[in-house]
Amino acid sequence: MLNDADDDFLSRLDLPDAAFRETTEAYLKEPRGRYHGKGRVIAPGSTDEVSRLLRACHEAAVPVVPYSGGTGLVSGQIMESGAKPVILSLERMSEVRALHLTENVLVADAGCILADVQKAAADVDRLFPLSLASEGSARIGGLLGTNAGGVNVLRYGNARAQVLGLEAVLADGTVWNGLGRLRKDNTGYDLKDLLIGSEGTLGIITGASLRLMPRPAVEGAAIFAVHSPQAALDLLALVQGQVAEGVSAFELMHRQGLDFLAESGPEVRTPFAEQPDWMVLIDLGLPAGLSPDEALETLFEAAVEADLAYDGVIARSEAQRQEFWTMRETIPEGNRRTGSISSHDVSIPLSSIPHFIEEGRRRIAKLGDMRINCFGHLGDGNLHYNVFPGPGRKREEYANQQSEVKRTIHDLVHEMEGSISAEHGIGRAKVEDLARYADPTKLSMMRAIKQALDPQGILNPGVILET
Incomplete structure (x- = not known):
């Protein structure tokens, strides 16, 4: 007890x-x-x-x-x-411990703020590619504990892919010094991958050896208006076929998110006089000698010819590129100010995304007067599929429907062999959902690991597994 x-x-x-x-x-x-x-x-x-x-x-x-x-x-x-x-x-543990430039490795305390790690990498002409809206306050330990995603997963992978080694303290105070900097180490179980994504239930991450990447020589961005989610998916294949690993991000947005910003703020500049129903934000990072503007112009011409896109704006400066990203990253704040009935961080097999979006809309329509803002990281299959009150109504009016809305969307995700948590983790909010949808053998294995590493259950009790 x-x-x-x-x-x-x-x-x-x-x-x-x-x-x-x-x-x-x-x-x-x-x-x-x-x-x-x-x-x-x-x-x-x-x-x-x-x-x-x-x-x-x-x-x-x-x-x-x-x-x-x-x-x-x-x-x-x-x-x-x-x-x-x-x-x-972790706030007092916020130092960059070491830089190994020939190895492209940065060793950081778990309390380092993500933006500070990004700056430390930039100061030595390197890139730490993990990037998300909360990077000005999110800390490395929490980002690794939840295996955070963000906008660059398509090119660089999620948080797990950025880690070579960890230092962590176990429930009884034992310190595991796993701050290795090796790219290859096949000496048994990969304990760092066990702790990453465990949300503080198996140990407390105190330090990490992080991979740094070369900075792209030139970067560019564009927003294309597309006919539908299927057109966006087809456009993704077209973009990857033409620029391959040069695609850093490919974000899907619906006009509902921009409508919320217009209604409740914050005020942001948008690239179209009349908002399209569906848009994609494409971000490129290319080697020296290549022009992102030319690449994006060629892509737009090909997209129009293939009847995938019908309008577009290419950023002609770094300031305009940042405006595009500000618009995208402000959408969650517009959502927060509007007040959702139920928010869903899900991942779907790429080919099933268009059907998921349409079938989700159909099922939610049966539940009543509600609006949907679907946006997210189309390139890696991660959608934020959030349900809001109808115009002029408040989420409190739907309090008795919140569970039904969430169950409706999560049932659909499960039917399509997706995940009810793509990048935010399980925490305490999704414990019952995990128990409902996860494979029983997986849950049994997870309980055995928890019992082995934290037999008294003192580490973040009630997170991930039911207690």
């Missing part, structure tokens, strides 16, 4: 005063405001301090909730019920 992190327990911890932080509201809520947690914030400043804290929590059977940047959308960082936990914040 887990115990509260009471004042007596905290006073016995062998940690410096700087580790004890004020437990403000920022640590107790998540971005969508749907969950409110509890706990006492402690921010170790080193791997050794994390080890001492976990050893004490293990001995006292006190639960530990890891807190990274607080940007997670599935309540993995918020514990509402059960014993009062220690909220283990």
